[in-house]
Amino acid sequence: MTAAPWDPVQYDRFEAERDRAALDLLVRLPSDLAPRVIHDLGCGTGRHAALLKRRWPDAAVHGLDRDPAMLETCRARPEDVRWVEGDVSAWSPDGPVDLIFANASLHWAPDHAALFPRLARALAGGGALAVQMPLRAAPLHHRVVAEVSSKGPWAARLASVAAPDDPLSPEGYHDLLSPICEEIDLWSTTYLHALHGPDPVLEWLKGAGLRPHLAALADDPDLSRAFLSRLGEALSGAFPRRVSGAVLLPFPRLFLVARRG
Secondary structure (H helix, E strand, O other), X not given: OOOOOOOXXXXXXXXXXXXXXXXXXXXXOOOOOOOOEEEEEOOOOOHHHHHHHHHOOOOEEEEEEOOXXXXXXXXOOOOOOEEEEOOHHHOOOOOOEEXXXXXXXXXXXXXXXXXXXXXXXXXXXXXXXXXXXXXXXXXXXXHHHHHHHOOOOOHHHHOOOOOOOOOOOHHHHHHHHOOOEEEEEEEEEEEEEEEOOOOHHHHHHHOOOOHHHHHHOOOOHHXXXXXXXXXXXXXXXXXXXXXXXXXXXXXXXXXXXXXXX
């Protein structure tokens, strides 16, 4: 199956919530880091590559994404960033990199046991690899999607949708990187995002996690609408509204900053 296209407008509907983890990762970068070459892998709409360029204006900043619509949004930004279309799994830099930043992107890439050491070896001495992605245990909203996908007239079509590989355990990433990096900072956070509006968890998922499902049903609009309607009902039951009217979405994330000696 070809990669499902991204919708930058849908993705940015929850811009403030999605940015929380990225900003938490940015503030944990080493204080003495003075990068000359920066690569943002899976740069999305380009917000964080632009922030990196503003923080280090003399650095050569590159933003990599495989989705043309996302890159079109990136190229409308005023910052002097080199935007490149490409896949993280096949990416390799022209020379040593001082900062590799990957926010909510590497969990879409396969074979982390090979990928993470390869990224670490691409670092220059003193360079840093900074990553944020979902924790290994599947959160409730993904379990609801899997349950609804497996039952109903859409089940046969969605059986071919491959879920991203589960990230490794934190200990697994530490063991992979410790032979290459002398400093490894690992931590986790579960955000409780207060979402508003009709079917807010469904709308959140339509921005990222449901892309493969919607692509598989794209040629049958009626079936797609029926699937989304059933999924919206299931998500509403799993995530009831609080007395404030908001829906609380737990969002568990794993963070990693590894520095090469």
